[in-house]
Amino acid sequence: MTDLYELGLETSDRVNAQFGGGLPQGSLALVEGEHGAGKSVITQRFCYGLCETGNKVTYVSTEETAASFIDQMRSLDYDVVQHLVRENLLFLHADVDTTDTFSEADTHRPLLQRLMAADTMWKSDVIIFDGFDSILLHDPHYESIRESGDEDDVMQNLISFFRRVTSQGKTIVLTVNPDSLTDAALRPVRDVSDVYISLTSEPVGNDIRRQMVVKKFAGMGSQVDDTIGYEVQTGRGLTIVTRTVA
Numbered sequence: 001m002t003d004l005y006e007l008g009l010e011t012s013d014r015v016n017a018q019f020g021g022g023l024p025q026g027s028l029a030l031v032e033g034e035h036g037a038g039k040s041v042i043t044q045r046f047c048y049g050l051c052e053t054g055n056k057v058t059y060v061s062t063e064e065t066a067a068s069f070i071d072q073m074r075s076l077d078y079d080v081v082q083h084l085v086r087e088n089l090l091f092l093h094a095d096v097d098t099t100d101t102f103s104e105a106d107t108h109r110p111l112l113q114r115l116m117a118a119d120t121m122w123k124s125d126v127i128i129f130d131g132f133d134s135i136l137l138h139d140p141h142y143e144s145i146r147e148s149g150d151e152d153d154v155m156q157n158l159i160s161f162f163r164r165v166t167s168q169g170k171t172i173v174l175t176v177n178p179d180s181l182t183d184a185a186l187r188p189v190r191d192v193s194d195v196y197i198s199l200t201s202e203p204v205g206n207d208i209r210r211q212m213v214v215k216k217f218a219g220m221g222s223q224v225d226d227t228i229g230y231e232v233q234t235g236r237g238l239t240i241v242t243r244t245v246a
Helices: 039-052 066-075 081-085 111-117 119-123 132-137 140-147 151-166 183-192
Strands: 028-032 057-061 089-093 126-130 171-176 195-204 207-217 227-233 237-241
Touching (some): 028 039, 028 183, 039 057, 039 066, 039 171, 039 237, 066 089, 081 089, 089 119, 111 132, 111 151, 126 132, 132 140, 132 171, 151 171
Parallel strands (some): 028 195, 057 089, 057 126, 126 171
Antiparallel strands (some): 207 227
């Protein structure tokens, strides 16, 4: 059986159990969802649970600054301050609009090259990119390639790099908005991902029904359901909801 990075918090929610005991070590996980679908909350829950179970995590966000990330996590009852202080968690704000991203070294290189060269961020057990589509779209090389419809070449090079990282037992988690990228860019990542989750949401009365559709989960510990209902609540974070699906 594949070794797992446990997601913890068994007494608080059922996330770890619903994901078969954790994320498979040495895997590439893709979480897709439209704007507001809950991608960030899911990766924030992963991040906190992973830290709580003794794993080292790098969390890269294209939206949150360090201060807003800490505030957001506290609002979900995921206080990460001690994990940051103890260096179990490395938070990085990918400021794609100003190109002040990952490190100050060689700022003339394209974003993706700088990302791959930032050695410190790849030392963690799990590396999470929340908003990976934004990083792609703000890379000038990818932008020029996209105009000619050759995104597949860029993605194959990126995937080769990711596979070198995961071959060391590290797990990479990417969140993307599928509306932001072309099929040529998404298809290679979908094809090679070990874990592939698509988020859906629909209004039901005055509520929003949210679901994770598990399209792929290789190396699972125990059985993972095809569909996982969830809610997000202030002060409680991510909670699993049991629903009857017609």
